[in-house]
Amino acid sequence: MKGKIFIIEDETSIIQLVQHNLEKEGFVVSSSTNGNDGLKELKKFEPNLLLLDWMLPDLSGIDVCKSLRRDKNFKNLPIIMLTAKGEEEDKVKGLESGVDDYITKPFGFNELMARIKALLRRSDPKTVSDDLIFEDLKLDRTEKRVFRDNNEIHLGPTEFRLLEFFLLNPKRVFSRDQILESVWPNNINVESRTIDVHIRRLRQSINLSGKKELVRTVRSAGYSLS
Amino acid sequence: MKGKIFIIEDETSIIQLVQHNLEKEGFVVSSSTNGNDGLKELKKFEPNLLLLDWMLPDLSGIDVCKSLRRDKNFKNLPIIMLTAKGEEEDKVKGLESGVDDYITKPFGFNELMARIKALLRRSDPKTVSDDLIFEDLKLDRTEKRVFRDNNEIHLGPTEFRLLEFFLLNPKRVFSRDQILESVWPNNINVESRTIDVHIRRLRQSINLSGKKELVRTVRSAGYSLS
DNA sequence: TTAGTTTGTAACAATTCTGTAACATTAAAA
DNA sequence: TTTTAATGTTACAGAATTGTTACAAACTAA
Incomplete structure (x- = not known):
């Protein structure tokens, strides 16, 4: 497994956990804890996939997603949104804003990994197959x-x-x-x-x-x- | 891979680790453990890239960066800042002071290498090829x-x-x-x-x-x- | 086992490279 | 200018390297 994954998530404990596990799987990982910085850094990092929290201190995940979809370089960037339970009803909003998949917190790492692989296989096969x-x-x-x-x-x-x-x-x-x-x-x-x-x-x-x-x-x- | 990299970082254990790995990749490396000496030596060394710690005993990394950006010879020197966790919120400050990229401690060497290459490729392509x-x-x-x-x-x-x-x-x-x-x-x-x-x-x-x-x-x- | 594959080597062919000698040309010295 | 030394140019034989083929031994699967 190879490729780069960017995480925008305000809880550093989640970042640490996910980042560590993804790196063990062979991904290169970078992250940010708020929407504005995240957008800037992500564009430099050029990830193959984005893990995006719904609730962020400044922008919402939805805003970040919409902003990316307007940028021609990131129109097709695979995005998985991390949602807390209460936000589930709004999935439609997310889909409309261009998110590719959802995962509900708290989630197990295996489930996350499975979804990442599935998404990458669809959008960017060379990053998952060897x-x-x-x-x-x-x-x-x-x-x-x-x-x-x-x-x-x-x-x-x-x-x-x-x-x-x-x-x-x-x-x-x-x-x-x-x-x-x-x-x-x-x-x-x-x-x-x-x-x-x-x-x-x-x-x-x-x-x-x-x-x-x-x-x-x-x-x-x-x-x-x- | 060739080119010169300067490190300003107060933890000598990190310097040693990074320096050793960078040299294995073909870079020439020099370093300093505080801001004032670092600025002086760096200007003599004329690196192609600077790894700069945020927290230093005397000046902060931000100060070092600002000082360099005022010097016409180093206005465009690629700088990667090394930040510990707690400093993450201030990333904006860093971006404003002219840092090109960030990496959060603790980091894996592969990630560091990837960022160095990416940055050099943009700013100074001849240093990444031989x-x-x-x-x-x-x-x-x-x-x-x-x-x-x-x-x-x-x-x-x-x-x-x-x-x-x-x-x-x-x-x-x-x-x-x-x-x-x-x-x-x-x-x-x-x-x-x-x-x-x-x-x-x-x-x-x-x-x-x-x-x-x-x-x-x-x-x-x-x-x-x- | 047998039939079919795979593997390493030797032998020979084809190609490319190398050093030298011989002669030509040029630049400096007388 | 003439002379002399240094460099340019060319051709060629033999060296070195790589391509190709055939074959026997080792190995595999049925």
Whole structure:
């Protein structure tokens, strides 16, 4: 899980709890305790999702939301509103102002997490899946599948790990030694030329006629995904 | 990643932690534990970014910031303020005094790094890449690519190292011996005239018709990038 | 087991790079 | 000007690097 989440919430205890848990899940988190500052900082932070309290000391969550929806850069920012029980009846107001989802305090972290994932999956899939994507090449780490231009490609285990490795650091050039260390199981010894052969096999597999070459040779330095 | 970062923060444990991590990322770091010394040393150090604690033994972070903004050399220095929890309400004050971003203690290093990168990318893009640039010539060390006027150029390994060497010290004149020592692998012996040939190859490659010559010959002294 | 895959290596081919020598040109010195 | 030293230019052979293929051994799934 990756991506940035901003929180606008006046109770610092809630912020701490949520922030800590989200960071454990791999998100980068920033927060503010009132509406006006929150708006300013959020725009700098450029989050993938906003957790927004309904009741704030200055603006209401609704105001914050409306203001964001007027800004073309944040028209589509996923927003989850945190509401105390008594505010539930006003959900309609919130929906009209452009909120994407609600959660009622007190809430469990699991529920919050589930809603965040669900929302991100809809609006910004790359932040929830651990698919690795480079141009029209996609590697699904959970299902161990690879696609080029939506056509599934079969790779042997070694080619799969090799491609995975390149996709984790696209464009960067790796020496054969670095590749050996990262892609081959530890304390196994293979000739450095073996890599060339696997590169060739990988190239052959992910090559679609008419499409450009994705694996670049950098003479006397190594290979990279370009 | 390169560039210089200055830290003004009274807790030496935080300085140590942050400094160590930033240096691992490739930054040059210097620091001070109070406002007055900090201001003096900072001006000598000429950092690309300042991490500034809000609470200091003498001046407050706000004072430091205001003072810097009055100095024309530091009017645009990117500043990230480190605030403890209780100070959060005063964020507006900070924004007004000219701080660019905030981070609330305790913070994770990843978040700090993300904010530093984001801020530098906006204000001083060349510090986040390790590209070497001279006029319209760009050498990307990570991808091992060279561009003249945005057109990619292919260089052989030796020409690449040669250009990299010149770009690290533009305008300086190097003797053939110096070039040999720095660009050729150790304990290899080549005629000094060999350099002339590689210079010729480099010139030919990076030469765009109509553009001026970038490699200057200094008779009886050597070559330089001009 | 068997049939099919995958893996590492060797051998050879193709390509690119490198250093040097030889000759041409230029700039400084006499 | 002539002479001399330094640098520019070119061509080329052999070195070094990478691409390609085939094959036997190891491994896997049925």
